[in-house]
Amino acid sequence: MTRIISSLAEVTDQYDAAYVDLWGCVHNGIIAHQDAVEALRAFRAAGKVVVLVTNSPRPRANVEPQLREFQVPEDCWDTIATSGDSARSAMFQGAVGQKVWFVGQPHEAAFFEPLNLLDQPLNVQTVPLEEAEGIVCCGPENPEADPAEYRAQFLYAKQKGLKLLCANPDIVVDRGETREWCAGALAALYTEMGGESLYFGKPHPPIYDLAARRLMATGLAPANPRILAIGDGIRTDILGALGDDIDSLFITGGLAAKETKTTHQPDENALNAFIENEKITPTYAIGQLR
Structure with a gap:
């Protein structure tokens, strides 16, 4: 059963790191979601590591200036893994x-x-x-x-x-x-x-191998880190987390906002119906990352 939470802070203590989707989660392709930025800042302030795991075809070096363009600050993430x-x-x-x-x-x-x-x-x-x-x-x-x-x-x-x-x-x-x-x-x-x-991107294994290498390269995570995958794609972010055997937080106000009847939070019945139809069950769900 998927647990609907009100903020990332509710579950922060259970994890050492997060694999965080970008588009639909941290920004909308134009501007950063400020609540998401603050949530990730708080996550890092608690001693956790943020790996931005994106299905962008761009190399990592080309994603960084795009993040600045979207006003996603550098103090809310540690490293980046791209499908590109x-x-x-x-x-x-x-x-x-x-x-x-x-x-x-x-x-x-x-x-x-x-x-x-x-x-x-x-x-x-x-x-x-x-x-x-x-x-x-x-x-x-x-x-x-x-x-x-x-x-x-x-x-x-x-x-x-x-x-x-x-x-x-x-x-x-x-x-x-x-x-x-x-x-x-x-x-x-x-x-x-x-x-x-x-x-080579989510939900397929190669990008999770890359994300794990990037996480370890930070030197900030323990040898066997507890990881939470965060994203709005049920068949990319959430399915990929299941395949990598890690917990997941489904952002319902992104691609599935209509199906889950999400305003501030998802409608519980609509969320359960969506999950049943997709046959993919996230660990947690929230309307937007905050």
């Missing part, structure tokens, strides 16, 4: 070949910058689809357009037997009041069409 870094590691080890067709926006070109974690990274080149050995997908070129627009290109890629590396398993995000498609929607379409998609 996890996917980049696989790409530079040859997961989808050396010549790749890139699906994404121009500002995501940093995905192809050299990765210092590897001794001998593959020299990956972006090429037209007709010359590609694989696909690297950071998201649709137009996030508001129907992913089905890629169907013809994906059919050709599937027939060539190309694998698709998905840098962000999220299906959608809400940028303010606007819902946008993510790389996960394209990967799901490619899989549905019979292609093979490779995932």
Whole structure:
């Protein structure tokens, strides 16, 4: 049974660290949620560690300036693990070949910058689809357009037997009041069409391995830390926490606000119905991180 709590402080003493989702939890793609910032500050003040675990296709170094742009202060987190870094590691080890067709926006070109974690990274080149050995997908070129627009290109890629590396398993995000498609929607379409998609963000294991390494690298956590995963994605944040065998706090006022009838807090009956339908049970739930 999921316990509805009124604040993170209610359960802080039970954990050493938190894996905290960004979009829909700490900010809305435009500006920080101030209550979430204060909650994380208090969590750290209690001697706990905050690892921002995000399905952003960006490298960690490119997420930090974005956080400043959204007014998420540096004193509310300790380190960052991105699905982009996890996917980049696989790409530079040859997961989808050396010549790749890139699906994404121009500002995501940093995905192809050299990765210092590897001794001998593959020299990956972006090429037209007709010359590609694989696909690297950071998201649709137009996030508001129907992913089905890629169907013809994906059919050709599937027939060539190309694998698709998905840098962000999220299906959608809400940028303010606007819902946008993510790389996960394209990967799901490619899989549905019979292609093979490779995932590296939540809820898949590689990003949790990266998050654990980043947590230990802070030097602030015990050898076997008690970890709480926090996020608004039932099939990413919460499912991933279950797979990693850690507790979770479901932010119901994000992607599932309508289904859980969340205003300040979720409606208990609506929340239980949503959980039953999804067959994924969080440890705790709260309307917004505070």
